[in-house]
Amino acid sequence: MSRLSDALLAGTSKPVQIPALLVLEDGTAFYGTACGAEGEAFGEICFNTSLEGYFEVITDPSYAGQIVTMTYPQIGNYGVNLDDAQAEHPALRGLVVRDMCFSPSNWRSELTLPQYLKHEGVVAIEGIDTRALVRHVRDHGAMKAAISTIDTNVENLLAKVRASESILGVNLAKTVSCQSAYMFTTGNLPASKAFALADPAPKKYKVIAYDCGAKRSILEGLVRVGCEVEVVPWNTPAQEVLVSSPDGVFLSNGPGDPDAVIETYRQAELLLGNVPVFGICLGHQMMCKAAGARIEKLRFGHHGGNHPVMNLLSHQTEITAQNHGFNLCYPSLGPLCAELSGGVSHHADDLRFWVERGIAPVVENKRYGKIQLTHVNLNDGTAEGMAFLDIPAFSVQYHPEANPGPTDSHYLFTAFTRLMDQCDNYLDINISQDRLAGWDFKRQGA
């Protein structure tokens, strides 16, 4: 930055410009300026396409190990309300934006996003061409990267990036899981969101939630449909859980490579069939692993709030929040049961095959019997959800709790309560009616 450019910015909301550098593993470099904490951060570069909800993204524990690029260019516009945080502290490594807002405006805002980032020590860079970056990542796949305000020499930083640890094969879940069990109840619901949300249902179910980096809004979602939730660490032995005879067990979302989260899917193996189980994201992958399925890394993950997912049971589309880099390889669950799959006996690579035919196919799994494919991503034909037909369990790859994102899939929380109530057709719920159930349109804030 030149003296004149600093002078031009001197009267604006921007702070004094501190040069920063973003370097990708393949040598691509972007110069920008610091807009969070100063320092150096390493992680896997990824992006999120949500137009709003940047704070929920930043605090989502599933981003552990990653440097997140927001595709919407102006971030921080409505500030930060700490009640919207998905975890006590952010787990991402760094943040990349086109333009950071230092003068936010919203009645709920408590502090600016840069203030929050600084306070939490999150290194962030602004002023770079995020669209070019996203196109690069899209075309070349996810890769290691670094942001630095300390060392803005490309060669130096590139060498450090190449030497940094990959998140492949790393168990990141244990880094964001709680250390010991705790209760999450109506008392934990944030007051500042009450203006928009319906009152929670009366407490009816006892649920134990495995915390592999659970988003707070998932726990809130469970409480709102009438669950009293005991949150337990990612590796809590299944026997301990079963001993306390909960109505259901929930397996949470979490960061990184599911293959590395061995202790959790080993517990899932023991839980499935013995208690109603519901899994989201990493939790879903844990159930897949428990069933012996193969998980693949997506070329570039799903990170955004606008992915269409077809519910093969209701034939309705849900616009969903997504955040995952790994995905179930559906055929690896087992061979198709042709008689329950419209007579089809050969697996299709692209699962939109089933969407076109309006069929929810069923496989015969060696360990747990029949498993039905319930949800398919319409953008790329990947698996998004499954229901075990012979045992009480179901899971989705995407995020029904939203936060951020659309709430079309709120019904899955309701479905979990129906599963615990032993309804046969627990997934048969009118989506649009249920979408309204979580909201209150008439209230206002204090």
Add this chain to the structure above:
Amino acid sequence: MPKRTDIKTILVIGSGPIVIGQACEFDYSGAQACKVLREEGYRVVLVNSNPATIMTDPHMADRTYVEPITAEFVEKVIARERPCALLPTLGGQTALNTAVELAENGVLDRYHVEMIGCDLKAIQRGEDRKLFNECMEDLGIETARSGYAYSVADALSIVEDIGYPVVLRPSYTLGGAGGGIAHNQEELELIVSQGIELSPAKEVLVEESIEGWKEFEMEVVRDKAGNGIIVCSIENLDPMGVHTGDSITVAPAQTLSDVEYQRMRAASLAVLEKIGVETGGSNVQFAVNPNDGRMVIIEMNPRVSRSSALASKATGFPIAKVAARLAVGYTLPEILNDITKATPACFEPSIDYCVVKVPRFAFEKFKDSDDTLTTRMKAVGEVMAIGRTFEEALGKALRSLENGRSGLGVDGHAPAADSKEGYRDLLARPTCDRIVYVGCALRHGWTPQEIHEVTGIDRFFLDKMADIVAVQEALRGIDVEQIDADAFWVAKRHGLSDAQIAFLTGSTERTVRARRKALGVIPAFKTVDTCAAEFASSTAYHYKTYDTAESEIADAPDEQQKPKALILGAGPNRIGQGIEFDYCCVHASYALAEAGFQTIMVNCNPETVSTDYDTSHKLYFEPLTFEDVMDIVEAEKPYGVVATLGGQTPLKLAKALENEGVVLMGTDADAIDLAEDRDSFAALLDNLGIMYPPSGDASTLEEAVHVAATIGYPLLVRPSYVLGGRGMAIVYDATQLKRYMAEAAKVSPDHPVYLDRFLESAIEVDLDCVCDGKDVYIGGVLEHIEEAGIHSGDSACCIPPFTLSDSLVHQMCDIAHRLALSIGVQGLMNVQFAIRDQTVYVIEANPRASRTVPFVSKATGVPLAKVAARVMAGEKLAHMNLPQNALDLEYFAVKEAVMPFGRFPGSDVVLGPEMKSTGEVMGIAPTFPAAYAKTQLAISYGLPLSGNVFISVADRDKRSIVSIARDFVHLGFTLVSTSGTAKTLKACGVPCKVIRKINEGHPNIVDMISQGEIQLIVNTPFGHGARADGYELRLAAVRYGVTYATTIAAAQAFAAAMEVARQDGLDVVALQDLKQW
């Protein structure tokens, strides 16, 4: 679910003439719908009275009826074409209202026509406030507290409960016409009484005021399987209180946190479901209290709208196209995303840029009207700009407006107050200039918080504007040679134009540009792709931004070998430059593509077909300024630029572009100058021995008076380089001339004023032709109904001429021929003639597309713009096999102008040399009166067939009114006159009642009008700006919706038209049954 096979023929209703609140966005949506429905194999029948649309091009539908959009005429079309289904949701409120009428009066049932895309009950629930409020109550969504008034007394009692201020909305009116905010009893009584008159249901909603709240709009699409998506959220910069069409708006919403946004999203989807919008697009508007998040729903429209056109352009998601497919049975997941061609349309677009829309106003045309922005829309057009930040997009939008400004202030044109305090009123009152005053106030020491308290504009926007102003002020006075690359990047990313930087640094735009380029500060071009680059997309829809890393404008593989033609669009709709020019640009794009060019469109108007991403090979959504166009030229390196089809906007860039070495396709800049420059043009006419009214020019008042004395009064006076007759007037004496000079100097200070002898009572004629340098093709000769002196854009005209002899027509064709060749026209030319005493005078010749091109093309079946584009591409007229007898038509086609006076209370409705109309309609019939009658029906949706005709004319018209008056009597009307005219009528044996003038006490003529006792008014004024009785009278006519004629010629045409209408001899005609080239 696949498409329906049980329906074969679909009737689509358009939106009719361009009026305020309903503009060419419906040409865009209608054209998209027709295209899609035909692609799907349906037979499409279209009714639309607006000839200037792409939609009414004969190839867009199987059967095209340019007929009045009334239940009566649509029924005739239904009877003739027997459609299986009616799609009413793509033609705005006009189409929806007509569809409701056809459903309610049983026509649809009688002919077994199914309404698709929306049903009657849904329309009613969406439009009827009572039903709507009940639905919202069921959903638990709050509406503003309110009640219905059928009288002023009702309204007063409602206000007792909810208190002032209250918002008043008459039911079922277009664009909120007749609505307003009342702060006290006086205002309440005025607005309610007017609103009840205007409302077809005679009711007015009285509502709690939520003025000052944040305003949001959600664009929603839903299918019959119950899938719903939000295409786009829009946040208004102007808070509640200003009609959303008059507000600066920003997409996506900027100041909503996720929980607030998702709540609004869930509510929006629920609203569509509850109202019963089975398929299609709708918008839902909300107000949010900025202090506590309380959310109130304002309204929803169960159809595509202006904002859905905006949302389509803002996101790349083609709402109308998708809505049309949904209407015939598809579901969202079955439709492909048009942009990515790989993902389904069932998703919510993610955008990685900021979009700002700014409305364009025309208050300068309506001098005495109130320019305060209210809940009643007054904008005549809009611009949209895309940038990576709000700052960048705002700067672009403000320089797109075609009002001489170059961005947010600092361009030498920004108004200023004397003191800091002087801004208070300028900020408090919402006007079209308020955004500029915000910039000025920030410069004069107002803080964003202080401005927020006065304007209610959210701090987010004000803080961003404060940043822009801070950068501007830090740049002020710096030598342009001192500006380095980093500083240029900062300035550019804050939306500053080269022109603004030049103003701040005391330099010139060319110098700034040269310096900037030398430093390597060159913009990147990004792509609108619906998905924030998550997926690859092949659609070349671009915008410019000051990002360093990457441009995305590579040519498609199959286009690489083609020469590129850059077509400059027409910019925002405004009076004098409307949809006609967009029509021409679109035709040029089609024709040049056929001729083997890669076509590149540049425009900033979101309402148009030209800015549809699939009209041209590439689309640049950019301002039409020298800087922005040159940036594109340098990036694309086109073979040539088309500047003569988009009206004045691109034309005035022609010279500057040519100076930079850009090749202008078609007529070159020198030829344009030759025709525009009075002296050289007069010399040319002298040379060719062509008559023209004596003329002169003057730069000062003294000169003007002197020139006037030589030429003689009356005079037509105008500033140089104008379109739409801006600043034009007829002056009858030296006093009027002096007043004009004082006002006109403000219009265009650098250019002289022209004075032409005004040929009173002459017949005016327009001629459109195409010249290829060798041959001239006469496209059409249009005889005006109003005499010379009424702006040609406001005058009704008829093709073929109905009173002119063949020899006169031949003379005019011959003159046009010689002129076109002498000027060196390569493309379109329009010549205006005046004929007096069988002598042909040339008034002006414009070597560019004229407003009448689409009308002429429809009337003759020869698409002139297309022909012109092919000429520009090098083809010869002789090889095009054009019809030789284009002037020999079986039908008469009449074009009539549509006036917006109802929107501008207080302004005079007299027609003059300054254009005031917003749009036009066309009537086609075997006789002139029948065609004229159709145009009147198309505008007023009814012709008086009996009752009282009020006649009061200027002295010079007294002789000619007698025979017309006799015709009215003959038709069974009773005549009512003021004493002067009555004297003439009685003397000639025409019976009439005498009524008091306004200044003669009560009951007078205005009393009669207000009591609904007058069905037609004939009132001709004398001179310009006459503020006599006639003014009050015409105001009353507008207020009470009484049909009026302000010229003798129009009165005559009215009489003839009413005779035809009474005989019900008006049959419908499809364009496809006329001659087509």
